[in-house]
Amino acid sequence: MEQISVSPVFVGRSTETDLLAAALRRAEAGDPQTVLIGGEAGVGKTRLVEEFLDSAAAAGAVTVLGGCLEIGAEGLPYAPLATALRRLYRQLGPELERAAAGMEGHLARLLPDFGEADGEPNDEFGRARLFEHTARLFERLAADRTLVLAVEDLHWSDRSTRELLAYLIRTLHRSRVLIVTTYRSDDLHRRHPLRPFLAELDRLRTVQRLELDRFGQVEVAAQLAGILGTEAPDRALVDRIHRRSEGNPFFVEELATAHRQGCPAGLTESLRDILLVRVEALSDETQQVVKFAAEGGSCVEHGLLAAVLDEGEEPLIEALRTAVGANILRPDTDGEGYRFRHALVREAVSDDLLPGERHLINRRFADALEQDPALVGDEVRPARLANYWYHAHHPARALPAALEAARAARRRNAFAEQLRMLERALELWEEVSEDVLEHTLRPYDWAETYPPCSCDAGRHDTSCDRLRQVDVLAEAVVAARRSGERERGLSLAKRGVRLVDEQRDPMRAAWFRMQRARMLGHLDRPGGSAELAYAHRLVADLGPSAVQAEVLALEAAHAMLRRPTHEHLATAERAVRIAREVGAGSVEAHARMTLGSLLADFDDPDQGLAELAAAVEQARALGVPDLTCRGLNNLASLLVQLGRAEEAERTAREGLEAAGSTGLLGNTGAILTGNLAEALIALGRLAEAAGVLDAWAEDPSRDSHHAFLSRLRAELALLADDRAAAEAALAQAVAAGRHEQPQHVLPTVLVSIEIAARWGSPLAAREQILEVLDREPAGQQTLLLLPLLVRAAAVEADARGLPAAGPGRDGVLARIAAAAEGYRPQVPLHQGWARLLDAELARAHGADTAGHWAEAIAPLRVAG
Missing domain, CATH: 3.40.50.300 (P-loop containing nucleotide triphosphate hydrolases)
Structure with missing residues (x-):
């Protein structure tokens, strides 16, 4: 019974x-x-x-x-x-x-x-x-x-x-x-x-x-009544089982079963003994099936068990029926296999195996699965096989299986699991002989710009045609970056730098340096510029390649966000030429986007816009959605800065639609939302801009504390004369901001100066503009600096005649004027800002006239 x-x-x-x-x-x-x-x-x-x-x-x-x-x-x-x-x-x-x-x-x-x-x-x-x-x-x-x-x-x-x-x-x-x-x-x-x-x-x-808490004594009594089929279990039995189980329902079940089998005192205090007592009461044949099932995984298919045990179908079914009847195993919900009724029992059975016994069982699972892959589903086979060979302690088979499991994980965009399998492969590498490596490993199907062999084209060695440890390391770096494991990726890239001989293989050495620069940038740490400069030196004298083009493109993009010079403009142009020459379309589009932004920075906004727009179309044609979104983001931002806010609004909305339809809102949605709100603010549609920011913040899946968005909230609060909201949003922007990038730093300082000046702290505002002028090289960030210079001059003009503002005032005004010298504004908005600066400086000296303001109004009216 x-x-x-x-x-x-x-x-x-x-x-x-x-x-x-x-x-x-x-x-x-x-x-x-x-x-x-x-x-x-x-x-x-x-x-x-x-x-x-x-x-x-x-x-x-x-x-x-x-x-x-x-x-x-x-x-x-x-x-x-x-x-x-x-x-x-x-x-x-x-x-x-x-x-x-x-x-x-x-x-x-x-x-x-x-x-x-x-x-x-x-x-x-x-x-x-x-x-x-x-x-x-x-x-x-x-x-x-x-x-x-x-x-x-x-x-x-x-x-x-x-x-x-x-x-x-x-x-x-x-x-x-x-x-x-x-x-x-x-x-x-x-x-x-x-x-x-x-x-x-x-x-x-x-x-x-x-x-869930453990059961109290009343609940244990009710559980025992159900198990034992009695309305009122013996109080002494309830007390004993409650004490020994400590109210854990599963242990109550185990102890109740032991009681029915007549051996209540035969259990030790060891948890394993409690868990294994019913298994050990089974026949040897059934115990064998249970042991194999424990090593098969959380759920093991009937066909796989049959192939591994090879005892005949009828004895297997009889043993399984016994194990199910003893409540050790239960049929899986899908009806195709078996799982342990409780995972603790499976763990105890597995832990009770001798090391050699465990290795042998896993070897038999791996052999059976290789002979008949259809025994398990396609989606689980690579990982199952990799784990069986790994726990069989067979490195020569476990290594290629781990690599295949990594490939399968990558095909499913499961990059964290891909990384785990690649790191296992790296762990096993030293345990496998060169002969095995030579004949069992096939090259990885690279999706990045990693060079396809370990030497340059002029000195090709046929031994480089097979997969090497450094190749696996490189793919692990990419998997770490994609899975967000930046610290791990940084460590792996450092290992790659040490492993590659940069004299023999400068291109791969440059590739690893480039990856380190990327990781440092993601982690907002210093050192990225130095890594890119090193990579540049390594590839500078080599023939054109995708790696060379990407190094140059990243170097230019890195500088664009910080302190670009005309030299970086030339670097971006060279990256575009090389990428086009070698057919690296994505790298070319990426470099063209950077080039367009730099052209606009260096007094050629029309050409910059044209280059950016063409790069967006190229990214669309290539079917690379993240590049398309990046280009639309850059284009919308530049259009706002050039005073073309209506076009910027349309472009930002297009970017948000593209990001939403391709699942990229988590990557670029915040900055595109900021671009849209910024365009609406420029157009005077303040309520609409606030609604856009509120909609993003109300979505629990979104990061509402993005530095850009917080700064825009502060601007809207200033326009509403809400000091508390402005200061709170500014604090969020500063806490979340990237402190190296002028595109974030300068507008945030402008808000801070406005708050200080509006609520009676002109000297604090002066201190902040002096910090900016000490840090920002004149003539290189004028497009971003002009509004800040205008507001700083206005603060000094408002403070004219105040005794505390007198000392050092003339020097500050001279530095503000000098920062804008040599700038030749190309578009009406910038011409208007330049004339406003002239007017505010004149007002600060008490010498402004109606003509100063009229000269500013004319181009600003054209700019809308």
Whole structure:
């Protein structure tokens, strides 16, 4: 007679059930909700979720469950979302296909059932598009029904899954969606990657945390009554089991089963013994199956188990039936495999294996999977095979398997998992013989400008045609950058610099230097200019190449944001020529965008605008959305600065539409929103500008503290004469700003000067303009400096005659005038600013006339 260890009665949890029911009601009303359920292993998270999903389905909701898999250090990329989509496909069929219409190529990266993945590049922007289309799919599915998505075991989640979930939680607005997740709180050590994820979600209004407590004695008694089939269990038994289990429902089940088997005193205090006691009571044949299942992963397919054990179908089914009957294994929800009823049991079984025994089992899994790849799904096969060979301690097979798993992760835009596999490959490299490396590794399909061999074209060595350790290191650098692991990327790039012989292979040495410069820029640290200068020296005398063009383009772009000179203008022009010569279209478009901005900086705004516009069209033709958005951003910003605000408004809106349709709002949305608001302010449409900024800030998925946006809020507050709001927004802008870039620094200083002057601190305003003049070389930032110089001169004019303002006043005015000397304004807006400066300087000396102001009004009126 089967002995039931799981209580047929759902015990307690009324508070938690009420909270979930309330969240479901809010989701049904169009207010999407998320509930994060935490608790120690065995406390009943899965039972709570199962009961809730049953009740939600009975109420008419569509429910779907996906679980994170414990494979290696982290799970497979997107595993729970892929499982959930596959189950939705089985539930909804054609409905899901209609909801995915037009997005199948993107969604195929999550679920191959959608067909072939699109041919777009596997870069960080491709991942953003995948996230955007996944969110759109859920919005369509929940248009006329409530959808409940449950994700279990988030403590095993890979970073890509966490980031996709966070994106869904932040961006699903006015959708009838409820997301429920579970995680094992006792596994969250201080540096566990789930901790910052949970902390980030805690700030959102639509997210609730729910921590499951252990059972009290009354609940343990009710659980035992259900398990033992009695209305009133013996009080002494309840006391003993409650004390030994400490109220953990899973341990209550284990101890109740031990009691029914007549061995209540046979258990040690060791947790492993508690967990293994029922396994050890099984026959040897069933124990063997359980051991293999433990090494197979969180869920192991029936066909794979059969191939590995090779004991015949009938004995396997009999052993599995015994293990399921003993509540050690349970059929997977999809009905294609088996998983342990509780992960703690699987861990205990795996830990109880001898090292050689574990290696042998993993070897058999790997061999079986290589002989018949169809035993597991396409999307999980590379990572499963990589982990089997790794735990089999077979470096010669584990290394190429890790590389293949990295390729598969990259194809799915799961860059964090790609990085993990590449780092595993680097770890294994020294353990593999040269002969094996020579015959088993195939070259990586590079998507970056990394040189294809380890020597220049004039000294090609055929040994460079195979994959080398430095190649894997280079791809790991790219994966680190794309996954946002900038510190790790910086370290890997430094390792690459040490590994490459720059005398023999200057181009690859330059490539690694360039990557270091990029990482330093992302981290807002000094040193990027020096790395780019070093890279420039390495490639300066080599023949034209994509690397050489990109080094020059990055050097020019880096300078453009800081202190550009005519030399950098020439560098950008050379980058364009080389990129065009070698056919590096994306690098060429990137360099042309920089060139256009520099031309406008150096007194040729019309040519600069033309070059920028042409670069945007080139990026569109190449199908590179991130470059297109970058170009539209630069173009809108330049149009505002040139006094063409109506065109700037149209361009910024076009950029926001392009970013939204390609999933890039998270990358460029804030600055394009700022461009739009800035254009509206210039046009005098202040309420509309405030609405644009408020809409961005109200979206919980957006960074509302972007330096640019905060500075614009401060400007609007000044125009409304709201000192408190202006000072608060200015403080946010300063805290979030990049302090090296004049495009952020100078307008922010202008706001600060305005606040100081308007509310009675002219000397503080003077101090700030002197700091700027000490830092900014005259004649190189005039386009940004002019408005600041005009306001500083106005402050001095307003303070004329005040005794405290007298000392040093003439010197300040002389420095303001000198900063604008030699500037030849080319467009009406700049001509108007220049005439305004003349008028304010004259007013500061008490010598202004009506003619001064008339000369300023005329060009400003033309500029609108």
